[in-house]
Amino acid sequence: MGCYPKGPEYVEDLDVVYTTHDPGYDFGSKGSYARPDQIVVDIKDGAPVYMKDAFAVPILAAIDANMAELGYDLVDIEDDPDLILTPAGITSTTYFYSYWYDWWYGGYWGWYYPPYYTISSYTTGSMIMVIAQADTSDLPSDQAPAVWIGVGNGLVSGAYDLSRITKAIDQAFAQSPYLKTN
Amino acid sequence: MKKIFIISAICLFAVGALSAQSKTSLTYSFGFTTGDLHDYIGKVSFRGITFDYRKMVNPNIGVGFTLGWNVFYEAKAYGTYTFENTSLTGKHYRYSNHFPMIAAATYYLKPEDDINPFFGMGVGTIYTLRNTDVNLYTFEQDAWNFALVPEAGIIYRAGDAASITVSAKYNQGFKAGNELSTSQSFVSLNVGFAFIK
Numbered sequence: 001m002g003c004y005p006k007g008p009e010y011v012e013d014l015d016v017v018y019t020t021h022d023p024g025y026d027f028g029s030k031g032s033y034a035r036p037d038q039i040v041v042d043i044k045d046g047a048p049v050y051m052k053d054a055f056a057v058p059i060l061a062a063i064d065a066n067m068a069e070l071g072y073d074l075v076d077i078e079d080d081p082d083l084i085l086t087p088a089g090i091t092s093t094t095y096f097y098s099y100w101y102d103w104w105y106g107g108y109w110g111w112y113y114p115p116y117y118t119i120s121s122y123t124t125g126s127m128i129m130v131i132a133q134a135d136t137s138d139l140p141s142d143q144a145p146a147v148w149i150g151v152g153n154g155l156v157s158g159a160y161d162l163s164r165i166t167k168a169i170d171q172a173f174a175q176s177p178y179l180k181t182n
Numbered sequence: 183m184k185k186i187f188i189i190s191a192i193c194l195f196a197v198g199a200l201s202a203q204s205k206t207s208l209t210y211s212f213g214f215t216t217g218d219l220h221d222y223i224g225k226v227s228f229r230g231i232t233f234d235y236r237k238m239v240n241p242n243i244g245v246g247f248t249l250g251w252n253v254f255y256e257a258k259a260y261g262t263y264t265f266e267n268t269s270l271t272g273k274h275y276r277y278s279n280h281f282p283m284i285a286a287a288t289y290y291l292k293p294e295d296d297i298n299p300f301f302g303m304g305v306g307t308i309y310t311l312r313n314t315d316v317n318l319y320t321f322e323q324d325a326w327n328f329a330l331v332p333e334a335g336i337i338y339r340a341g342d343a344a345s346i347t348v349s350a351k352y353n354q355g356f357k358a359g360n361e362l363s364t365s366q367s368f369v370s371l372n373v374g375f376a377f378i379k
Binding site: 015016017018019020021022023171175176 | 264268319
């Protein structure tokens, strides 16, 4: 309808930080996490394509700073972390992310999308962070549900704007106070 | 009892038919949010339309209905919006559509004069459809609000059949449903034409 009010006019107006979590999950009892050393941006011919270090290093540093602020210790994957945090940038496809996780973790373990989140919510250019429980011994399968998902839309496409990405990461954690450990 | 009701209804209809008058108006409707709705969207709406029909049961009293549509819109600055277990931060585009469907009775003070003040009361429902858009996401919530709509205004007789009407309605939509648990109320200022038969 012609007289219906307008929505966004500029692409910057579409920047958004989306977070969702499992409200029944007790983050307060957790204290450590592990993460990959690189950020994948695509899968080509079965192999991951990584974000350049010039961008990945400050992005990972921003994530670590926020996790430290919430009370978590970054540990090696071999040191029985409570949580696994996997960051990724989605530059072209929307479905590679779970493959990336499997690849990183040896293909025998992974996470699945929780019922309150749909993969269609990912759009090209998203920066995504997923937290899943590392210990699957009390779960029916070796796959753990994602208990927290943070997405910054529209940030990774085209020219990387590092300050926009780190700002979005800070915002994702700021709007998720329930992540804080005891 | 049933017979009395039927006879009363026939009499009422007959009176209406004998007086052979009705007032129909189509008005442009400005909207001003109040209460909880004002917290969601503070801006005045210049998008609205209202259709009123009153069958005159005597020269002073008309009964009929009101149908309308008012849409409020505001682009909010970068902010965080939390909905159940999901939070979205970004620029918000907020839309609130309201569709009053009201049975109404109106009392006209000076039906023979060129300037005819009136007041009335309506009872019915307002269907509210709210969309909060952030990026490609939209949170949609709706409710059927029980509504009371008091009204006051004037009709100015501009010619034999057409008149100009100006009125103010307070659309009080009470709390309803789970999705939109707050009241949805606004004042509408209606300006348009009335056709008197």
